[in-house]
Amino acid sequence: MYNDLRNLARRDGRDPAEYFTLYGLEGFLVRLAASDLASDFVLKGGVLMAAFAARRPTRDIDLATAGFPNNVTEVEERIRAVIARPADDGLSFESGSLTSEAIRDHAEYTGVRVKVLARLAQARIPLHVDVNFGDPIWPAPTDATIPLLLGGTLRLRGYPDHMVLAEKIVTALDRGEQNTRWRDFVDVVALTSSRYIDYSEQRAAIDVVAHHRQVVLQSLHPLSVTMPELAQRKWEIWRRKQRLHSTTPERFAELFARYLGFAEPVLDRSADGAHWNPSRQVWELDR
Structure with missing residues (x-):
């Protein structure tokens, strides 16, 4: 996978680090989609735009919460459970590197930012996951199909267009x-x-x-x-x-x-x- 991503970045004229990051984000989402926690989150932001064939790459994942308490501990427990899942993609997530902090906008508590380090061969991949609370989704989330860098797709609930x-x-x-x-x-x-x-x-x-x-x-x-x-x-x-x-x-x-x-x-x-x-x-x- 490491060499495949380097070759793809060279073909597209992009920095390989961008594609390593996107691959790491995809790895997190693949694990989330395969878990029983998938219904706790709704995808938004740059990764979702790839589902609309509108753009990529991106540097982080934006998620909205769906039906669990809005505190740092609850979010961190779920993220740890997701990254602990195995997947045949060459990625490893270092649970000891995981940190989380409250996101505040004008002193208002709006979510949690989680940072974790992933590895792919010799590549170190710092990843950010922003989990937002309270944002309305009208009328309801929809199923989004996300194209993956090295082929295939994953399905998650996402914001309607x-x-x-x-x-x-x-x-x-x-x-x-x-x-x-x-x-x-x-x-x-x-x-x-x-x-x-x-x-x-x-x-x-x-x-x-x-x-x-x-x-x-x-x-x-x-x-x-x-x-x-x-x-x-x-x-x-x-x-x-x-x-x-x-x-x-x-x-x-x-x-x-x-x-x-x-x-x-x-x-x-x-x-x-x-x-x-x-x-x-x-x-x-x-x-």
């Missing part, structure tokens, strides 16, 4: 022109390039997330006037660092225009009764 989009859109509203979560803009454009989205489901998901975060829904159009110029330099640096020249536009204004084309008609309700056509990149009225 409209909830993934809702969280990223509400984040943009909340942060305004100071938003530097470039990956969110890229993810929304990538996801809406391949998925049919129903307006009513998308609007409901945005309403749920905004209510939970206490964010007032409003137009994103004012950002289109100021943000592209303010963001351009930072966008260029991030885009170059992520090696996204072949999949993202050079000008942030172009990316934001595509983002706005999906999000704004949901926010101003002009897409009511419509669905998103990914091939035409427009909201079309249902017939």
